[in-house]
Amino acid sequence: ETGVTQTPRHLVMGMTNKKSLKCEQHLGHNAMYWYKQSAKKPLELMFVYSLEERVENNSVPSRFSPECPNSSHLFLHLHTLQPEDSALYLCASSSGGGGSPLHFGNGTRLTVT
Amino acid sequence: KNEVEQSPQNLTAQEGEFITINCSYSVGISALHWLQQHPGGGIVSLFMLSSGKKKHGRLIATINIQEKHSSLHITASHPRDSAVYICAVPNTGTASKLTFGTGTRLQVTL
Numbered sequence: 001e002t003g004v005t006q007t008p009r010h011l012v013m014g015m016t017n018k019k020s021l022k023c024e025q026h027l028g029h030n031a032m033y034w035y036k037q038s039a040k041k042p043l044e045l046m047f048v049y050s051l052e053e054r055v056e057n058n059s060v061p062s063r064f065s066p067e068c069p070n071s072s073h074l075f076l077h078l079h080t081l082q083p084e085d086s087a088l089y090l091c092a093s094s095s096g097g098g099g100s101p102l103h104f105g106n107g108t109r110l111t112v113t
Numbered sequence: 114k115n116e117v118e119q120s121p122q123n124l125t126a127q128e129g130e131f132i133t134i135n136c137s138y139s140v141g142i143s144a145l146h147w148l149q150q151h152p153g154g155g156i157v158s159l160f161m162l163s164s165g166k167k168k169h170g171r172l173i174a175t176i177n178i179q180e181k182h183s184s185l186h187i188t189a190s191h192p193r194d195s196a197v198y199i200c201a202v203p204n205t206g207t208a209s210k211l212t213f214g215t216g217t218r219l220q221v222t223l
Contacts (some may be wrong), residue, residue, distance in 0.1 A: 037154075042117075042213040043199070056210060088154050101146065102211075106155035 023091030
């Protein structure tokens with residue numbers, strides 16, 4: 001148990017579907033992150049939320065839409081995805097700043113058909 | 114942007130061997146992270162260090178700030194150590210943003 005829970009663990013969706021990834025943390029952290037991990041590539045930061053405000057958007061296409069309703073929950077809404085969006089999507093949380101360790105969820109393995 | 118290089122990319126060892134994984138970065142940093150990713154995908158933070166050495170069980174992490182280099186050592190390796198080991202450093206000017214290495218895939222066999 002990492003303290004950060006992601007659902008679903010696996011997701012297969014068509015290019016016209018709309019789906020959402022969910023992340024929940026009960027560690028009392030005030031920063032939450034979405035990362036994308038494609039095959040044989042390093043982790044790429046997508047979004048950072050600090051105190052429920054988006055502080056980073058790393059040039060992510062608009063077909064990915066994050067939502068942070070409170071400091072414990074983070075969503076990634078997906079629509080009109082492309083096959084190249086197939087990847088492992090990881091959520092993480094921290095108590096903020098580069099000096100704090102990240103706590104990761106187990107990820108959602110997304111396949112776009 | 115900080116550049117991160119890890120070596121080796123792949124490593125196979127027999128149980129009991131001493132293992133070293135290296136990480137070099139291009140720009141001075143406040144702290145370096147070592148992470149472990151198991152085959153299922155989940156990532157665990159192993160160490161965050163800014164100087165010297167840290168030890169946790171059979172894992173030892175060292176960092177040389179002047180050389181911009183860090184090593185992760187595993188003593189008495191075991192098959193359950195098989196995973197991808199990733200180092201990460203803060204991006205210059207953005208403390209909340211990390212640059213990740215491509216990882217070292219370790220396979221420990223019996």
